[in-house]
Structures are given as structure tokens and as C-alpha cells.
Amino acid sequence: MYSGWFELGENINSDEVAGVPYQKFASDKWTYRWAYGHSDFASAAYVLDPEFHSHKQASNTEVTTGFLNVVERLGILREVRELEAADSRFSPSWAKREKLISGDPLKQQTMTDFPVYPDEKSPANVAFVVRVNAQLAMYRKREGIFARPSTFKAAVEMPAHTWWMQYGASVPELQYVACLVLAQPASASIIERINSEFAFVKDRRRNRLTHTRANKLVALFHNLRIMKAMKAPLYAEPAVAWTDVDGGSGITKYGVAHYE
Numbered sequence: 521m522y523s524g525w526f527e528l529g530e531n532i533n534s535d536e537v538a539g540v541p542y543q544k545f546a547s548d549k550w551t552y553r554w555a556y557g558h559s560d561f562a563s564a565a566y567v568l569d570p571e572f573h574s575h576k577q578a579s580n581t582e583v584t585t586g587f588l589n590v591v592e593r594l595g596i597l598r599e600v601r602e603l604e605a606a607d608s609r610f611s612p613s614w615a616k617r618e619k620l621i622s623g624d625p626l627k628q629q630t631m632t633d634f635p636v637y638p639d640e641k642s643p644a645n646v647a648f649v650v651r652v653n654a655q656l657a658m659y660r661k662r663e664g665i666f667a668r669p670s671t672f673k674a675a676v677e678m679p680a681h682t683w684w685m686q687y688g689a690s691v692p693e694l695q696y697v698a699c700l701v702l703a704q705p706a707s708a709s710i711i712e713r714i715n716s717e718f719a720f721v722k723d724r725r726r727n728r729l730t731h732t733r734a735n736k737l738v739a740l741f742h743n744l745r746i747m748k749a750m751k752a753p754l755y756a757e758p759a760v761a762w763t764d765v766d767g768g769s770g771i772t773k774y775g776v777a778h779y780e
Contacts, residue, residue, distance in 0.1 A: 522566040523575070525554060560586035561701065567656070568698040570675035570683055578660070588649070592640040594697050595648040599638045610635045648693060655691035664690050717741055 529550050537543050563586025567577055577583045604610050613635035638645060659666055665687055666672070675683045681702035688695030721737045722729050729737070 522558070522562040523572055525550075525557070529554060558582075560589040561704075563587050564590035564697070564701045568684070568694075568701055569680045570672055571680070573660070573672065573675075588653075590701065591649050591652050591697055592645065594700055595645040595652075596638055596640065596642075598648065598696065599642065599644050603638075610637075651693045652697055655694035658691060659694060714738065714742070 529547075531537070532543065532547050532550050563583045566572055566575075566583060567587045600610065640646075658664060662672075671687050674686070678686070679702075681699050684695050684698040684702065688698060717738050718734065721741060722734050
């Protein structure tokens with residue numbers, strides 16, 4: 521999708537269509553949709569999908585920055601999981617906080633008894649990012665296993681995350697990132713929820729609402745309900761793990777895997 525949107529913008533803004541009627545209108549629409557729909561995650565998937573291996577991604581600042589942002593976040597997630605597996609340093613803190621809040625809901629407002637997490641500046645995360653970038657250079661140069669003619673030929677028929685599971689053993693850190701990024705399922709559930717809220721706001725009796733005003737009303741309707749839930753005395757931020765790796769370890773239950 522990232523590649524398709526990008527190529528569409530290149531074609532719309534190329535010299536070949538300069539002066540064509542509606543060219544500027546189409547370019548403005550594309551720019552707006554690109555800013556609205558683009559994300560760092562899309563950049564990372566574009567870099568790691570072997571279908572686009574031959575594209576000149578390294579010269580694109582937006583793609584490179586987005587990829588590095590995702591790698592740093594996944595490095596934090598990886599470090600948290602390793603620390604939790606080693607000495608369970610996070611679960612007891614969340615269990616203690618849960619007990620504190622259940623005893624006195626007003627203490628939900630305080631910032632006590634939160635575990636301290638690593639960040640993008642931690643030595644382990646910096647080392648992880650360095651290794652990923654070194655392995656990305658190996659992948660782009662087609663060195664090692666990537667030099668075999670059959671390797672990239674297999675990517676034509678094989679799903680991207682499966683391809684990395686099969687051929688990424690020589691670059692374990694990059695394989696870890698690629699499998700997490702490329703295995704994420706596409707979902708339209710949030711769109712369905714927004715459509716329902718639009719139907720509630722803009723009904724038959726309010727069918728003259730402009731798009732701008734309807735958007736603002738739906739945003740208020742959606743976010744005010746979230747804020748109301750957050751103010752509840754026993755509110756706990758929902759945490760969704762990237763994979764099922766956290767199942768049974770307790771860290772999802774106490775909100776550790778919230779780096780998504």
C-alpha cells in the first residue's frame with residue numbers, strides 16, 4: 521500500500537502531467553490523504569517486504585526515519601520481554617499497583633508504584649538498533665544467504681513474514697523486526713466503529729451537516745466517551761500484546777506490553 525500510494529503521488533506530480541486539467545486538485549487531494557494515512561509502521565513494512573527490495577529506499581528520509589522509529593520501539597518491547605523473563609521485575613509492580621488502587625480508588629490519580637521501563641536510549645536498545653541496521657545493509661547488498669538466486673525468487677509466491685522466517689536466520693535481529701511488522705493483520709474494525717458513530721451523529725433529521733462539522737462532532741462523541749471511561753475510579757489502561765508470547769506470563773494482565 522505504501523508503494524502504491526507513493527508511486528501514485530510521483531505520477532501525479534511528474535512533469536509529464538504538468539498543466540493537465542485537475543492536476544493540482546488531484547495533487548492536493550493526494551497530499552492530504554498521504555499525510556492522513558501514512559505511518560512509521562507503513563515505512564517499516566515497505567523497507568522489509570522483499571517485493572520492494574530493489575527500490576531506492578535508503579535515499580528517502582521519510583521511509584528511513586519511519587523504519588528507525590519502529591525498530592527503536594520494537595527494541596524496547598524486546599528488552600522488556602527479556603527483563604521480565606529473567607527476573608519478573610515488572611509483574612510484581614503492576615500487581616502491587618492493582619492492589620493499591622483496589623484498596624483506595626482515589627490513588628489512581630497518583631504516579632506511585634509504576635515500574636521503570638527502558639527507553640530508546642538504553643544501552644541494550646541502542647545495541648539492538650545498531651545490529652538491525654548492520655543486518656539491513658547485508659540484506660540490501662544481497663550478501664550471505666540473500667545472494668542465492670532462489671532466495672528472492674521464493675519471495676514472489678511466499679508471504680513476506682513467512683519468507684523472513686525461512687531465510688532470515690543469518691540476521692536474527694532483523695528477522696525479529698520483520699516477522700513482527702509483516703505478520704500484523706489488516707483490520708477495518710475501527711472504521712466500522714466510526715461508521716456507526718457517524719450514523720448516530722448524522723441521521724435523517726440532521727442530514728444537512730457539512731463534512732467538517734460532522735467530523736468534529738464524531739471526534740467529540742468518540743473521545744469524550746474515552747475520557748469518561750478514563751476518569752472512572754478503577755480504570756486500568758487496556759494492554760494488547762503484539763503476539764501471544766506474553767500469554768500466561770502476567771505482563772499483559774498488568775499492562776506491560778503497551779508499546780504498540
